[in-house]
Amino acid sequence: xxxxxxxxxxxxxxxxxxxxxxxxxxxxxxxxxxxxxxxxxxxxxxxxxxxxxxxxxxxxxxxxxxxxxxxxxxxxxxxxxxxxxxxxxxxxxxxxxxxxxxxxxxxxxxxxxxxxxxxxxxxxxxxxxxxxxxxxxxxxxxxxxxxxxxxxxxxxxxxxxxxxxxxxxxxxxxxxxxxxxxxxxxxxxxxxxxxxxxxxxxxxxxxxxxxxxxxxxxxxxxxxxxxxxxxxxxxxxxxxxxxxxxxxxxxxxxxxxxxxxxxxxxxxxxxxxxxxxxxxxxxxxxxxxxxxxxxxxxxxxxxxxxx
Amino acid sequence: xxxxxxxxxxxxxxxxxxxxxxxxxxxxxxxxxxxxxxxxxxxxxxxxxxxxxxxxxxxxxxxxxxxxxxxxxxxxxxxxxxxxxxxxxxxxxxxxxxxxxxxxxxxxxxxxxxxxxxxxxxxxxxxxxxxxxxxxxxxxxxxxxxxxxxxxxxxxxxxxxxxxxxxxxxxxxxxxxxxxxxxxxxxxxxxxxxxxxxxxxxxxxxxxxxxxxxxxxxxxxxxxxxxxxxxxxxxxxxxxxxxxxxxxxxxxxxxxxxxxxxxxxxxxxxxxxxxxxxxxxxxxxxxxxxxxxxxxxxxxxxxxxxx
Numbered sequence: 326x327x328x329x330x331x332x333x334x335x336x337x338x339x340x341x342x343x344x345x346x347x348x349x350x351x352x353x354x355x356x357x358x359x360x361x362x363x364x365x366x367x368x369x370x371x372x373x374x375x376x377x378x379x380x381x382x383x384x385x386x387x388x389x390x391x392x393x394x395x396x397x398x399x400x401x402x403x404x405x406x407x408x409x410x411x412x413x414x415x416x417x418x419x420x421x422x423x424x425x426x427x428x429x430x431x432x433x434x435x436x437x438x439x440x441x442x443x444x445x446x447x448x449x450x451x452x453x454x455x456x457x458x459x460x461x462x463x464x465x466x467x468x469x470x471x472x473x474x475x476x477x478x479x480x481x482x483x484x485x486x487x488x489x490x491x492x493x494x495x496x497x498x499x500x501x502x503x504x505x506x507x508x509x510x511x512x513x514x515x516x517x518x519x520x521x522x523x524x525x526x527x528x529x530x531x532x533x534x535x536x537x538x539x540x541x542x543x544x545x546x547x548x549x550x551x552x553x554x555x556x557x558x559x560x561x562x563x564x565x566x567x568x569x570x571x572x573x574x575x576x577x578x579x580x581x582x583x584x585x586x587x588x589x590x591x592x593x594x595x596x597x598x599x600x601x602x603x604x605x606x607x608x609x610x611x612x613x614x615x616x617x618x619x620x621x622x623x624x625x626x627x628x629x630x631x632x
Numbered sequence: 633x634x635x636x637x638x639x640x641x642x643x644x645x646x647x648x649x650x651x652x653x654x655x656x657x658x659x660x661x662x663x664x665x666x667x668x669x670x671x672x673x674x675x676x677x678x679x680x681x682x683x684x685x686x687x688x689x690x691x692x693x694x695x696x697x698x699x700x701x702x703x704x705x706x707x708x709x710x711x712x713x714x715x716x717x718x719x720x721x722x723x724x725x726x727x728x729x730x731x732x733x734x735x736x737x738x739x740x741x742x743x744x745x746x747x748x749x750x751x752x753x754x755x756x757x758x759x760x761x762x763x764x765x766x767x768x769x770x771x772x773x774x775x776x777x778x779x780x781x782x783x784x785x786x787x788x789x790x791x792x793x794x795x796x797x798x799x800x801x802x803x804x805x806x807x808x809x810x811x812x813x814x815x816x817x818x819x820x821x822x823x824x825x826x827x828x829x830x831x832x833x834x835x836x837x838x839x840x841x842x843x844x845x846x847x848x849x850x851x852x853x854x855x856x857x858x859x860x861x862x863x864x865x866x867x868x869x870x871x872x873x874x875x876x877x878x879x880x881x882x883x884x885x886x887x888x889x890x891x892x893x894x895x896x897x898x899x900x901x902x903x904x905x906x907x908x909x910x911x912x913x914x915x916x917x918x919x920x921x922x923x924x925x926x927x928x929x930x931x932x933x934x935x936x937x938x939x
Contacts, residue, residue, distance in 0.1 A: 533840040584934040627891040
């Protein structure tokens with residue numbers, strides 16, 4: 326029941342109203358791995374890093390059951406670097422710097438040992454790279470989920486359309502859903518996007534929660550109301566890691582189980598935003614996760630017998 | 633188990649991306665009455681109208697169990713008139729015209745038959761008027777809820793602080809909660825506001841749902857994802873009407889029952905936005921309401937046994 330996590334492993338510089346870090350480990354595959362490894366082993370990581378990526382980080386991931394055979398290290402280049410600034414409304418951010426560095430060379434080749442994985446999480450990358458990963462699988466995985474972003478809708482729409490036909494679950498945020506579908510209503514957007522390929526659509530709304538659409542069904546999970554959202558970087562990828570981790574652990578891809586997976590993903594994301602980068606994800610225990618999920622139950626549970 | 637509804641009964645002119653009406657009945661007490669009368673009778677209405685307010689509307693309310701003894705008609709003045717325009721993002725609106733008209737004379741005197749009501753919903757009005765209504769009650773009602781707005785925070789804060797000490801439930805939107813508390817985080821805002829008097833705080837977030845705070849507990853109800861939000865006018869008052877209607881019907885003011893009341897309020901609000909003004913509220917049946925509440929159950933219910 327292995328889970329492939331494809332994406333970036335990178336450095337971020339982050340500024341929020343609560344503080345600033347000049348260099349912290351980040352990247353979509355890093356967050357997916359830290360979140361998913363609470364639920365399933367092995368995570369089969371596919372990424373590319375430069376000479377500067379810390380060995381301690383690799384060891385920390387490895388200890389959590391993350392296989393690194395699919396992570397290429399380029400000896401004469403730097404790791405991908407992103408720098409951004411958040412304001413009080415954490416739902417939007419300004420990108421200050423994007424240094425692609427090693428990402429320009431990313432041409433993932435799946436190790437033989439990865440090619441029969443049942444679950445695949447494709448982080449936000451050029452859709453051609455996402456497609457190439459899928460094509461290397463020996464058999465059709467049980468569930469393929471992908472993230473993408475507005476940039477690819479503007480610069481690589483034909484390739485994006487192709488890969489959308491190959492996946493089961495698309496995870497995007499509300500503004501991306503509106504852009505991809507040219508519909509303002511998220512319900513109409515969901516219908517249009519599910520026509521493009523994915524049978525399941527997750528629309529992430531940051532502090533306003535997440536929606537899961539499938540056929541004519543819809544499920545909503547709130548974000549946990551927190552005193553402070555300290556740093557939202559990686560929250561979407563952490564959500565994806567929690568979601569896919571739960572799915573891979575249970576091997577149940579029903580709509581009902583995806584609801585639970587969304588709650589698990591939301592719980593993991595609620596930890597992620599409590600500290601800079603993946604710091605909080607590194608310290609939480611199974612008991613922390615369990616108690617956080619209980620908070621979600623209390624947050625939305627109500628007694629309908631009275632009505 | 634009567635419910636007093638204090639507020640405006642008015643005319644609105646509304647422009648949305650979906651259409652335009654030049655004159656439709658509106659006003660906070662109108663929406664509260666249409667929503668609450670599905671659950672409890674009598675509704676004891678307290679308001680003021682001009683010579684132009686339609687008799688058919690009075691009859692329509694009366695037939696639903698709304699008592700109008702507390703509604704004053706001013707023979708030589710026009711009813712309160714509001715005109716506004718919504719854009720695609722229905723969470724914000726431009727006010728085009730506000731003609732107070734009869735509202736300048738509003739000095740509510742509760743009919744004797746109202747003064748032992750157990751439940752009171754104070755619509756958004758000058759806090760001195762809200763206070764005056766409370767002072768006319770014979771005994772402390774079982775539950776007093778109130779709405780307010782940023783305008784009173786800016787122009788009548790001392791009076792607002794006084795009335796906040798006298799009520800049980802405050803219902804405001806997220807930007808008002810931030811303004812009232814001077815806190816950006818809604819969790820911190822809630823703590824600060826509950827220090828000001830109300831033991832329960834409902835923060836309405838429009839299409840992003842509503843939060844109920846009490847002591848250290850929090851409950852979240854989503855808004856129903858709709859294909860189109862046709863006209864959000866009155867949705868907040870309709871929510872209040874559904875909430876108080878359920879509370880008055882069950883006479884149960886526990887936190888647990890308030891959760892259900894919030895779902896009922898959200899269900900009523902989801903009808904309100906489907907047509908202009910209160911039109912949709914006038915046509916729905918008990919079966920419609922029941923099936924809509926079932927949709928909310930499906931929207932948020934998940935199986936936690938798997939985790």
